[in-house]
Each structure stands twice: as structure tokens, then as C-alpha cells.
Amino acid sequence: xxxxxxxxxxxxxxxxxxxxxxxxxxxxxxxxxxxxxxxxxxxxxxxxxxxxxxxxxxxxxxxxxxxxxxxxxxxxxxxxxxxxxxxxxxxxxxxxxxxxxxxxxxxxxxxxxxxxxxxxxxxxxxxxxxxxxxxxxxxxxxxxxxxxxxxxxxxxxxxxxxxxxxxxxxxxxxxxxxxxxxxxxxxxxxxxxxxxxxxxxxxxxxxxxxxxxxxx
Amino acid sequence: xxxxxxxxxxxxxxxxxxxxxxxxxxxxxxxxxxxxxxxxxxxxxxxxxxxxxxxxxxxxxxxxxxxxxxxxxxxxxxxxxxxxxxxxxxxxxxxxxxxxxxxxxxxxxxxxxxxxxxxxxxxxxxxxxxxxxxxxxxxxxxxxxxxxxxxxxxxxxxxxxxxxxxxxxxxxxxxxxxxxxxxxxxxxxxxxxxxxxxxxxxxxxxxxxxxxxxx
Numbered sequence: 159x160x161x162x163x164x165x166x167x168x169x170x171x172x173x174x175x176x177x178x179x180x181x182x183x184x185x186x187x188x189x190x191x192x193x194x195x196x197x198x199x200x201x202x203x204x205x206x207x208x209x210x211x212x213x214x215x216x217x218x219x220x221x222x223x224x225x226x227x228x229x230x231x232x233x234x235x236x237x238x239x240x241x242x243x244x245x246x247x248x249x250x251x252x253x254x255x256x257x258x259x260x261x262x263x264x265x266x267x268x269x270x271x272x273x274x275x276x277x278x279x280x281x282x283x284x285x286x287x288x289x290x291x292x293x294x295x296x297x298x299x300x301x302x303x304x305x306x307x308x309x310x311x312x313x314x315x316x317x318x319x320x321x322x323x324x325x326x327x328x329x330x331x332x333x334x335x336x337x338x339x340x341x342x343x344x345x346x347x348x349x350x351x352x353x354x355x356x357x358x359x360x361x362x363x364x365x366x367x368x369x370x371x372x373x374x
Numbered sequence: 375x376x377x378x379x380x381x382x383x384x385x386x387x388x389x390x391x392x393x394x395x396x397x398x399x400x401x402x403x404x405x406x407x408x409x410x411x412x413x414x415x416x417x418x419x420x421x422x423x424x425x426x427x428x429x430x431x432x433x434x435x436x437x438x439x440x441x442x443x444x445x446x447x448x449x450x451x452x453x454x455x456x457x458x459x460x461x462x463x464x465x466x467x468x469x470x471x472x473x474x475x476x477x478x479x480x481x482x483x484x485x486x487x488x489x490x491x492x493x494x495x496x497x498x499x500x501x502x503x504x505x506x507x508x509x510x511x512x513x514x515x516x517x518x519x520x521x522x523x524x525x526x527x528x529x530x531x532x533x534x535x536x537x538x539x540x541x542x543x544x545x546x547x548x549x550x551x552x553x554x555x556x557x558x559x560x561x562x563x564x565x566x567x568x569x570x571x572x573x574x575x576x577x578x579x580x581x582x583x584x585x586x587x588x589x
Contacts, residue, residue: 203542204472205398205399205401205542205545206398206542206544206545207541207542220541221401222401222402222529222540222541222542222543223541223542224398224399224401224542226398226399227399227452228398228399228400228401228427228428228452233541239539239541239542239544240544241476241539241544241545241546241547241548241549241576242398242424242472242476242545242546242549243476243477243479243480243549245476245545246472246473246476246477249473250473250491250492250493279451280450280457280460280461280469281449281450281451281452281457282425282447282448282449282450282451282469283448283449283469283470283471283472283499284425284448284449284451284471284472285448285471285472285473286471287471287473287474287493287494287497287499288471288472288473288474288493291491291492291493291494291495292473292492292493317497317498318496318497318498319497320493320495320496320497321495321496321497
């Protein structure tokens, strides 16, 4: 299993029936591929849709039905559309049960930086700040390391996305939570040891009494 | 409401105007008006829109032609030309959270001076903004946005200006149609009054100043 598949499959285990879920661009988008068949989950696309479905077959795309990256998507029966004020009212207003976002850094306290590398990358925050401020549950889906460096850092040195602490980080090596504001190792990826995770994590990790392997 | 030609519609927009432009990554963008802005070389524009789209599409066409000097947007990450112009100081871009952007526009169209939002508290977005505590929670005061023109694209428009949108092409369009002195609309289809049922009208006709003729 490659890193992205591990992350997407593990995040999918966080889904519950009836949830309204917003998936960010990148790895988070892949989570939709691993929804257990018996779960009815509502996916929101921030550009104004609840009930987004898989990428349409070639020739079945509609130019006015796209995801937040402008790529064609489909709408499942029961889908609904709305304007951007409603879309962000849903997000900021606490109506979204869970958001899954990518990350550049998450620190030992659970703060997330995911929208800019000053001087290098200035894309803008899009909907990320509203999502982290307003969703009931914030899950970060990202690789554990980038270019050999840990993305779970002691303290974020990139600009923060929100003053709110994230709930869960799922990487290709581990699942990390933040009970009491302290990064805590909850699970490891298949074939990864607790020592491997600690060696690849810059932040100090509390190790839970029992650290099971991801059930993916 | 008056029906005008594409050329007439854009001729009303002076250089230096503030212009809200509907669309999300070009989906639901008033492409014909954008093409005509480029053809008439309207310059020094102050654009308020969700994003800078990609080169060659939507607002990306205005960026390509160097017509924008100031922009408020939530995301320009998919338009390298916009990022280059921003870094080279050819275009000043305020990047703000998308929910804040749309709500500031909504406020501008609804007679509100601004809104209080928790988004951006504790981040670089709060710099220079007033913080207000309400019931123990901290919010940023974000002021309303209003523009000289709103360029809106709809799916159906009737000859009274009632508008209906399609799928994710709705996005910022109906919100912007409230927030500008002059609202100019293009539509995929222009239909007789009555074809858009009252229940399906999203933007009420009296908000629309000019409807651009098709064909």
C-alpha cells in the first residue's frame, strides 16, 4: 500500500453514517474512494454542493458541476446546491461534522499550518481557515515527513491556519491525537514501530498505553 | 432592467472601476464579459472575486492582459501568472478567507457595515483588525465590500431579470448581484417572463440593471 492509500483508508474509518463531511484538495479527496459501502455520508464541496459523487466517466462531465479545484464531479441522487454564503455558513456555523484537510505542519500542541510558505508559495487560504474554525471535527491527512523532515514539528514556524487545535492527524506512519493539548501517538501504520514513529517525529510524543496498528 | 449588447455593456465600465466577478475557478464566470473587457482594454481594474482562475480562462484572461491592479480574492494558487504579478508588485492582492470574502460581499449587499467572524482569529489575518468579544468568544470585525459593478453569470434569465443558476455555477453570483451599484448579467439562456417559476428564481429581477443579449 502506498502512503496516500494508507492515509485515505485510515481517515475513512473516521466516517459515520449521516455525517456531513468536507474533503480538502489532495490526499483528503481520496478518502471518498474508501467509504464503507453501508455508510451514507454526505460530502460537501465548498463551491456549493452537498452530495458530490465520484469523478464522472469520460464524456459525462458537466461544465457547471465541478469540485473546489474546478474539476468535473458528479452529484448523487438527493444532492443539493447553494451559493457560497450558504456554503460557508454551513462550514463556519458548525454544521459540518468533519473536515479532512492537507497539512504543511502540525505541531506538538495540535496547531495546523497549511496555507502558505511565505516568499515561496502564496496561494491564499481559500476555505481552509473557515473549515478549521468552524467544522465540528478537524482531521489532517498528510505524509509524516517531507524531504526527510518531520511535518509533525515542535512548534509551527509557518503561519497558522487557525487558533483552534486539530482533533486528529493521520499520516502514512501514525495516527496522532491531542488530548490535553499534547501530541499523543494513538496508532501506527502496518509494519511501522513506535520507535520508527518517534524517530521520524520532531515534536515530543506521548505514547498511549496501548498503540494498536491501524485497522486498514 | 434593460437589455444591451455585449459591447454596450462593457463600454459602461470605466478604467479604474471596482468590479465584482462571479464564478469559482471559472465555473459560473461571465466569460463573454471578460473577453469583452480584454477586447476594449479596460485597465486599472479593482477586481473582487473568489480566485484568479487559471491563465486563459475566467478572470485569468484579465490577469493575462495585465488589466488588474488590485484584487481581493481567497485563492490564486492555480494561476502562476497572478502570483508572479503579485510578487512583482504589478498587482496588489489581498488574500482573505473565502467565508469572510463572501460574507463581506453579502454584508455590502444587505446594508450591513460588516460582520463578526471567528475565522482568522490568532492568525496573520487578524492584523490591523478590530477584535470584538461577544458572549465570551472572540471575533474579527470584517467590513462590508461594495463595488461599482457586478458581472454575474446565470443559467436562465427572463426579460425582467429574474435569474436561475445551474449546479456549482451559482457560487458567488447571487451574492454579488446584491452588492454593486450596477449589475450586468449574462445568461446561458434568455427566456420569456414566466418560464422561470417564482419558486426557482434565486436573484430577483429588480436587482439586475442590464442583461446582455445573447447571439
